[in-house]
Amino acid sequence: MSRLVIEPSTGPPNVATRLSDRSLAPDLARGTMLLLIALAHAHMYLYGHPKGFRGYQLNGGPIDQVVAGLQVLFVDGRALPMFAALFGYGLVQLANRRIAAGAEWPDVRRLLRRRSLWLIAFGFAHALLLFFGDILVTYGLLSLILVGMVRARDRVLLWVAGLWILVFAALAMLPAWAIITEGSPPLPTSVESPIEAVGQRLAVWAGLGPMLALDIVTPFLLGIWAARRRLLDEPGRHRALLTRVAVAGIVITILGGAPLALMDSQIWTDWTTGTAVPVYALHSVTGIAGGLAYAALAGLIAHRVADAPGRVATALAACGQRSLTCYLLQSVGFVALFAPFTLGLGGRLGDAGAAAVAIGTWLTTVLLAELMRRAGWRGPAEGLLRRLTYAARRPATR
Template identity: 75%
Template sequence: MSGPSNPTDLTIAPRDAGAAQARPPAAGVRALAPDLARGTMLLLIALAHAHMYLYGHETLFRGYRTDGGTVDRVVAGLQVLLVDGRALPMFAALLGYGMVRLADRHAATGADWPQVRGLLRRRSRWLIAFGFVHALLLFFGDILAAYGLLGLVLVGMLRARDRTLLLVAGLWTLVFAAISVLPPLAMIENGPAPLPTAVESPLAAILPRVGTWAGLTPMLALDVVTPMLLGIWAARRRLLDEPGRHRRLLTRVAAGGIGIAVLGGAPLALIDAQVWTDWSAGTAVPAYVLHSVTGIGAGIGYAALAGLLAHRLGNAPGLGNAPGLGGAPGPVVSALAACGQRSLTCYLLQSVAFVAVFSPWAGGLGGRLGDAAASAVALGVWLGTVLLAESMRRAGRRGPAEVLLRRLSYRQTPLASAGAPARR
């Protein structure tokens, strides 16, 4: 194994001998696969969050109501199988991937490791701040702060050897499995915790919402350490930047990861869909743990699948991509990628829409709709953000949340005036 001989060497992400040499992309060039993955996976985020706004009903392990009809139960089972605990790891993998690509771009401009590390830490701190404001105003289940916390604590892993990355990822998976025992035990013992989305007054909802967020954020961060480390490993090999060179590996990861997640998620999906009704603590707790751990497979599998699709669909004017990936994709892919480029803005807009539709002090539908109807609302909200992102792309406008995060992250830093790469 090879590693950095000096912590201030310009090589931001050391590689094993024989691994593909990093070639930082030119300024303004974007790989299609990560944007396509983010844009598509925002649908899963919307589906995973929408039913959390429902209230006035008893729920099971993943928050789906127990008094729903047949369609509600089918939707609950499918979402537990394919959505819940699956999109979060994929975004964590893309977080690790993106940190490496950002570090490489700045290293190519002449920045040293302390400068790049400072930028990444500053960006992570601002993500935590964004998450706090998100929870304060809108949604207790914010994921931005968890990703910011990960970036802040684990930025040093960008310099770790491959062997160290994989070893820590494997060991942490065991830790994660042990931690995953706690939520189902607590739910069986005390019942599901009441969610702050049911509070009647917008002012009265603030404290319970922020309190729930403060306890949930560290748990979410602990959940996705492994996929983030695997994302760092993947970025060193440019798996999503050059998917054509890695089709065989991406195919195996996509099939294996998603397949493992489906098999591992099936027991809990049957419980939450109320097909398996004679479960006990001795069967439900292992089912919950298995669902949680195999969600890592779905996360990296979905990201790999996005890489394969990007290779097939090719490059589109204005989107940017690694060269040699074929012809231009159609308008659907362009819109999905535009949504992925503006994923922070679109993610926050989802919460704005859900509060307006579901909250008892706004639209009030959270007390009247079932899980299937909530998922239909989620689909509509996601489609709306995709259309908005595409209109912004055509107008040549970036997402306002992305612009703000960039300005805050680069404020009072030499990188702001030392060749920071242009972004569309």
């Protein structure tokens, strides 16, 4: 059986890894990934317009159409696989630290499952208060069910990851068919009553989270495989492989995403159901390559700037170290700006405006993360998750 890569001991099991000791590449990738997440989510808050396959406006202006096409090509269906790969990578890092500190695998497995349950709880709170498209429940479910894959043989990992692409391709056809036959359903973000919006958010969240978990099994498993080889911890040693993944992945994601990008940007308008369904599935499947390519590219950049990261890389890494906090802050900002019961920008902006808000919101979280880094503070959401995860391990006070 493949063993976990054991890292040097980081102290007692309940002592967190110092932020200064973390590898640059995974955090740089997470910080950059949050920009893609913001872009992927912001347009979901728009309402009052007919929408296409990926939720972009069908009656937007030329700039909106360009933005929609670019985001379908480079963001939608690409950010989630990147997140999944980095999540799988992080699970192995966490397991390695616990085992290196003297924990046995059954204890580590219980820890990972407990953390997964708390992620699901965080996701519920996120959906209850802010956003129906929460992805914390997705990763919580994934790690809860597939925690055993952290110790699976490499061959098992790769076979399951490869075969699941076929399952994913079949599943990806269902949303396209539903949109063609029934149209794009109204989203909870368009509900004017904040009380009514709560119920609608939870109803959509309950079905969407498990469905998304099925979509990201392959990149999650490949992230575990990559972590065993420390591809992002030691990017210099794996530069050739990372380069191949980055180049091939970007080419594949562009070629596979271009047809749907042309459809959603209203350039290709004479498509039929027989072409739209496989085109949608092709976009989804090739998004896995894009997500992996972005993670590999972050590793290459981290290797390039490792000796002198500079202000930008340092701030992005600070954001990545506090990715849970920054992710939740994005939703706070979006609700404050877009919702009908707040500033109501969702009913006035187009896709280009939503993208601008997404970039501004992300930059704000990067700035806040950098300020927290300078103050020596961890992210509050990360701190809370850690305290809850390890609470059951602390001996009772007599």
